Amino acid sequence: MHKPQRQCAACRRMFPKSELLRVAVEKGGEPVVDMTGKMPGRGAYLCRSKKCLQDAERRKILSKSLHCSVSPSVYRELERMIGDHQSE
Numbered sequence: 001m002h003k004p005q006r007q008c009a010a011c012r013r014m015f016p017k018s019e020l021l022r023v024a025v026e027k028g029g030e031p032v033v034d035m036t037g038k039m040p041g042r043g044a045y046l047c048r049s050k051k052c053l054q055d056a057e058r059r060k061i062l063s064k065s066l067h068c069s070v071s072p073s074v075y076r077e078l079e080r081m082i083g084d085h086q087s088e
Contacts, residue, residue: 006045009061010052020045021078023062023070031062031070033077042066048082 004017024034024043044065056062062070
């Protein structure tokens with residue numbers, strides 16, 4: 001069975017979509033963590049790597065991909081999700 005592939009915005013490697021975290025832009029223009037992976041609109045994906053998250057924040061990769069400013073709270077939520085995933 002075919003699994004959709006997406007590219008991590010930070011490391012540029014391809015992963016199955018289900019293994020990535022997605023940040024989407026809501027109708028109001030505010031970026032949020034897309035827990036379902038199915039929100040409409042522009043989205044950017046990150047793999048579950050702390051290094052990729054740090055690179056994305058430092059180099060403003062998500063802001064560039066989404067064409068809007070990504071708040072530190074979005075990065076903190078992603079960081080929490082990565083930490084939860086790695087402790088499983």
